[in-house]
Amino acid sequence: MPADESKCVLDAYLSYRHRSVDLAASIVGCRAQAEDLVHDAFVKIALTHRPELEIRHPLAYFLQVVRRLAIDTMRQRNIRKTSDIADQGLEILLADPLTPELHTSGREELDAVEQALAALPARTRRAFEMKRFEGLKLREIAIALDISVVRASQLINDALLACQNVLDSADPRT
Template sequence: MKDSEQILNVYLSHRLHLVDVAAGIIGCRARAEDIVQDAFIKATLVQKKGTEIQRPVSYLLQVVRRLAIDFLRFGRIRNEIDVADIAVQNLLCDPRSPETYVGNREELAIIEGVLASLPDRTRLAFEMKRFGDYKLREIAVVLDLSIGRTAQLITDAMAACQAALDNAAPRN
């Protein structure tokens, strides 16, 4: 059996277990599916370079774990739904009704209030990332922080905005 067929057979026969492992780490089954597919591609590329994989099941499990941990470290910032951008886009869209317009304005006011209440570095990091389109490393240099700490500040701001929107009185 060719090496590529061996990896394919292992992938197909253990895919559900690999997805379970990734989902257990990141907490999202849909993204876990992506991680498992990425792991398969990485394993295939390693074999194409001529490297023999002795224990393909163990190898794929390790790649899945590492990709899932990398997602937790770095992916959340890149893949997080930006509630502030959604509120701004909703405001700029042609509203279907006056109620929608008012609701969008209320959401934007909530986000503005949350941002004003955040510590300066947290607010500045969030604004630089979301409105200034700066990269994490650029923000980290400006704020004299590590990239990890900068990412955490942005995540904290995002979580504060989302929590405020979730706690706002529902619109009728």
């Protein structure tokens, strides 16, 4: 990055840091995390900017990078949250039932989940199996299925959603 462009981005970072943190905090809901995101945005720009590209509006550019990093952080948080909920649901399903009624109910729910998984496209089902039953990481699944890590996560979330939908429709309390 030419010295004058790096100075413009640095000036935007220093002069509008508070505004940038406010923007990130409004998205992620945590001021401390927002501070980290603003710093990460500056580092990202400093390390990845190509000299042949001119930054005409350094403040707008910087705020856009902050905004995108904050949104990506929220997406990752939502993916982890969905996975945690699904893990809890599967643990409950696989727990040792205490009564014959619970055993029957649990068996019916497990059958419904098996049917939901069987109805999924093969790649979606395989990604889910690799994650839940084989314990592979998203990166390993992505490599095995020749897809991106984000797509692997989407496939797993699709499978989890299908399982959750079938359980919700079978639950008389909902």
